[in-house]
Amino acid sequence: MEEIRLITLIYAPRERVFDLSRSVDAHLASAVDTGERAIAGATTGLLELNDEITWEARHYGVRLKLTVRVTEFDRPRYFKDIMISGYFKHMVHDHNFEVDGRRTVMYDCFKFSSPLGVVGKACDKLFLKSYMRRFLLRRNEVLKDMAEGFDWINYIRSPL
Numbered sequence: 001m002e003e004i005r006l007i008t009l010i011y012a013p014r015e016r017v018f019d020l021s022r023s024v025d026a027h028l029a030s031a032v033d034t035g036e037r038a039i040a041g042a043t044t045g046l047l048e049l050n051d052e053i054t055w056e057a058r059h060y061g062v063r064l065k066l067t068v069r070v071t072e073f074d075r076p077r078y079f080k081d082i083m084i085s086g087y088f089k090h091m092v093h094d095h096n097f098e099v100d101g102r103r104t105v106m107y108d109c110f111k112f113s114s115p116l117g118v119v120g121k122a123c124d125k126l127f128l129k130s131y132m133r134r135f136l137l138r139r140n141e142v143l144k145d146m147a148e149g150f151d152w153i154n155y156i157r158s159p160l
Helices: 014-021 024-030 117-148
Strands: 002-010 037-041 052-059 062-074 078-086 090-100 103-113
Touching: 002 117, 014 090, 014 103, 014 117, 024 037, 024 117, 037 062, 062 090, 103 117
Parallel strands: none
Antiparallel strands: 002 103, 037 052, 052 062, 062 078, 078 090, 090 103
């Protein structure tokens, strides 16, 4: 299984960053390059414990679907989503949020493996891990810009 760990420093309250990270609409805004759409389940608003959502996106020119469920939830500290069906063999994404003075430290741990045995493992190492890392970095960059500016108002109703 491949693992991607990211740390993003955001000068915004932890509650705001947490809520933006679980906002379906903010996620869609961060993934316009892949034509991502929420097509089933909780297709708008803020994800909660046990919510499921099916995403459809174009990766490497292929339209793919992925359904995830929020399996752990402790606002504003942590949530976990896992793939329940889709194009990976396994996928787990842990989201942690800590306060460090006036900023929020957002930790991502994204674990995945592809199907197809040895061929899938080779694809993971050769190109998929770097592709997913770039995708997550881009998403975090957009969330950081939203949280530190005023765009967050369009995605969450919190006064924070």
